Amino acid sequence: MKAERVASVTPSRTEPGLYEGPVWVGDALYFSDFSFAKGFPSRVRKLAADGTVSTLIEDSGSNGLAVDGRGELVLASHKDKALVRHDRHGKRVTLAGSFKGNVFNSPNDIAIARDGAIYFTDPDWQKAAAPGGQPVTGIYRVGTDGVVTLVDGTRRNPNGIALSPAGDVLYVNASDGLLMAYPIVKGEPQAGRALVRDLQEADGMTLDCHGNLYVTEHGSKRVRVFSPQGRQLATIRVDANITNAAFGGKDGKTLYMTGAGALWRLPLDVSGMPY
Numbered sequence: 560m561k562a563e564r565v566a567s568v569t570p571s572r573t574e575p576g577l578y579e580g581p582v583w584v585g586d587a588l589y590f591s592d593f594s595f596a597k598g599f600p601s602r603v604r605k606l607a608a609d610g611t612v613s614t615l616i617e618d619s620g621s622n623g624l625a626v627d628g629r630g631e632l633v634l635a636s637h638k639d640k641a642l643v644r645h646d647r648h649g650k651r652v653t654l655a656g657s658f659k660g661n662v663f664n665s666p667n668d669i670a671i672a673r674d675g676a677i678y679f680t681d682p683d684w685q686k687a688a689a690p691g692g693q694p695v696t697g698i699y700r701v702g703t704d705g706v707v708t709l710v711d712g713t714r715r716n717p718n719g720i721a722l723s724p725a726g727d728v729l730y731v732n733a734s735d736g737l738l739m740a741y742p743i744v745k746g747e748p749q750a751g752r753a754l755v756r757d758l759q760e761a762d763g764m765t766l767d768c769h770g771n772l773y774v775t776e777h778g779s780k781r782v783r784v785f786s787p788q789g790r791q792l793a794t795i796r797v798d799a800n801i802t803n804a805a806f807g808g809k810d811g812k813t814l815y816m817t818g819a820g821a822l823w824r825l826p827l828d829v830s831g832m833p834y
Contacts, residue, residue: 560795562816562823567610570820571602577800578817579763580624580635580668583807589632590817591621599637599685603645606822608809616645622685623668623763623803628675635666637685640692642666642677642701655679655701658709663699664692668763668803670720670729674746675703678729682716698731700748710741710748719764719774719803721832723787730754730772732761738774738785754789763803763817767831773814775801782816797823806831 568578576594583589586608593601603616603624620638627633632645633654640662642655654677656662665685670678682696695712698720702708711717716734722743723730729741729748738755741748760777767773770787773795782795782804801818811830816823 560793560825562795562797562814562825564798565606565610565815565822565824567612568604568606568822569612571604571614572596575820577802577819578822579622579802581803581805581807581815581817581822582624582626582632583805583811583815584626584630584632586809588805588807588815588822589615589624590822591619591624591634593622593685599688601638603632603634616649619645620688622666623679625669625671625677627671627677628673633669633671633677635669635679637665637667637688640665640689642669642679654705655699655707658693658697658699658707661693662689662691664696667718668720670722672722672743672746673726676746677701678710678720678722678748680717680720680731680733682718682734684716711739711751714739718762721764721766721772724766724768724770728787730764730766732758732764732774734761736761738772738789755785758783762801765804765806765814765832767806767827767829769829771829773804773831775804775816777801780818782814795825797821 574594579591588606620636621634623635664683697712698710714733739751741751762775764774784793
């Protein structure tokens with residue numbers, strides 16, 4: 560399968576950069592648009608149902624985006640080195656700003672559980688955006704009480720993160736080439752196991768309503784689709800480096816993909832996140 564570019568989404572900067580963190584909210588797709596300039600300046604842009612593009616947040620400092628149970632955007636902010644909520648009135652609220660006294664490296668991607676717990680990855684890709692960081696590149700959980708715990712600090716540059724439709728498995732890929740599955744028992748993630756072992760520059764990912772995983776492979780310019788058991792089902796190809804994917808559209812059956820100066824879409828016969 561080959562996805563088509565959304566023609567109305569064009570670079571908003573002169574410097575090279577990436578689109579990231581797509582999330583469908585209401586009747587529009589939101590995504591981060593950041594450059595490789597000093598500090599990795601970023602803005603959140605909105606693709607409306609009629610194809611028009613506008614800027615929602617001018618200086619977001621964001622990479623990954625998610626929407627919480629209140630319908631508000633949660634940002635993985637490399638500018639703040641924190642997890643931040645942007646509420647309906649434009650106010651920024653820090654949800655997680657540090658762990659064991661240190662700020663994070665460069666929060667990258669987010670998954671929000673039905674119980675309100677937030678999981679995110681913290682590689683060091685944009686660590687230079689601001690001073691400080693962690694001694695490891697980790698996977699974290701933020702409880703509804705605000706307590707931050709380290710789920711796994713042993714993997715090099717964890718990146719894409721997603722939850723199963725039932726919320727009982729946390730999936731995370733990383734620079735180690737592994738897609739790991741962490742069972743969640745009574746709200747707490749357990750030790751992970753390798754589901755897929757041969758990923759190439761894995762980046763963001765999403766799931767459909769059947770639990771199949773759509774994993775982007777950055778330099779390979781493709782999305783590989785895997786069953787919950789790790790069996791490859793399909794490959795979706797694009798024409799530039801790819802960063803992330805999310806389902807959206809009126810019926811939830813359009814797969815949107817972000818990348819290097821491009822945003823693609825592909826109508827499918829299955830719906831996906833957000834469920």
